Amino acid sequence: MTQTRPTNEIAPLAEAAPRKRRIAIVASKGTLDQAYPPMILASTAVSLGWEAGIYFTFYGLDILHAERFDKLKVASLANPAGPIQLPNLLGAIPGATAAATKVMKKWMTDARMPSIPEFIDMTQELGVRFFACATTMGVMGVEESDLIPGADIAGAAAFLDYAADADVSLFV
Amino acid sequence: MSTTPETPLDSTREASDLDCTGLLCPLPVYKAALVLAKLEPGSHLRLITTDPGALQDIPAMARQRGDTLVSVEDLDGRQTFLIQKGNQL
Numbered sequence: 297m298t299q300t301r302p303t304n305e306i307a308p309l310a311e312a313a314p315r316k317r318r319i320a321i322v323a324s325k326g327t328l329d330q331a332y333p334p335m336i337l338a339s340t341a342v343s344l345g346w347e348a349g350i351y352f353t354f355y356g357l358d359i360l361h362a363e364r365f366d367k368l369k370v371a372s373l374a375n376p377a378g379p380i381q382l383p384n385l386l387g388a389i390p391g392a393t394a395a396a397t398k399v400m401k402k403w404m405t406d407a408r409m410p411s412i413p414e415f416i417d418m419t420q421e422l423g424v425r426f427f428a429c430a431t432t433m434g435v436m437g438v439e440e441s442d443l444i445p446g447a448d449i450a451g452a453a454a455f456l457d458y459a460a461d462a463d464v465s466l467f468v
Numbered sequence: 469m470s471t472t473p474e475t476p477l478d479s480t481r482e483a484s485d486l487d488c489t490g491l492l493c494p495l496p497v498y499k500a501a502l503v504l505a506k507l508e509p510g511s512h513l514r515l516i517t518t519d520p521g522a523l524q525d526i527p528a529m530a531r532q533r534g535d536t537l538v539s540v541e542d543l544d545g546r547q548t549f550l551i552q553k554g555n556q557l
Binding site for chain 1: 492497498502529534
């Protein structure tokens with residue numbers, strides 16, 4: 297005969313382990329100026345004791361590209377807030393993008409801000425999780441060997457699975 | 469470094485020091501977290517900043533990390549924070 301135990305005899309559940317806060321960021325842009333915000337937010341989040349993950353997709357995948365991540369540029373065209381204020385007609389001339397990039401790099405150096413490769417090192421050492429968008433790799437012909445080490449190749453489902461447990465989710 | 473905050477805690481005489489003069493976000497928080505990671509809970513960090521965001525950022529950092537902000541001194545754009553490390557997750 298089966299006996300049902302009164303509920304008050306059931307051992308209480310163990311207290312849930314405290315969960316760390318988490319931020320999930322999509323980095324979709326591959327210009328130097330747009331590479332900074334995800335790195336700044338992720339490095340700050342882990343410094344606060346949070347977990348942080350960045351999903352690098354479309355042009356943002358260049359931030360993980362071993363031959364491109366130290367050559368990101370600032371657009372001189374259609375960028376009215378850029379370091380060099382040029383009419384679009386002049387922003388298209390050869391050298392304008394290089395000049396805008398040079399100015400921003402000088403700003404960063406003068407302000408003692410880390411470069412993007414330095415931010416990559418800082419965030420990886422702190423355990424920020426990097427996701428490389430598998431579809432971007434397929435569409436743009438990027439191989440795993442083209443990427444800096446330490447990124448997980450993943451699709452949208454894997455990122456959403458990570459982001460579903462995030463307290464903050466941002467698209468950059 | 470000439471600034472020494474007046475604090476009510478004797479134990480702060482043994483505080484670790486971190487000078488982030490001239491550094492902007494995220495570096496003061498990043499560097500403070502690296503130092504705090506090496507300290508025992510209950511130990512103190514004296515952090516000096518000139519980042520205009522620090523008066524908001526450092527209290528937020530302490531709150532998020534579970535540390536205690538013991539004192540703040542703001543003198544001519546130069547801030548001195550005394551932080552006591554809490555018991556982190």
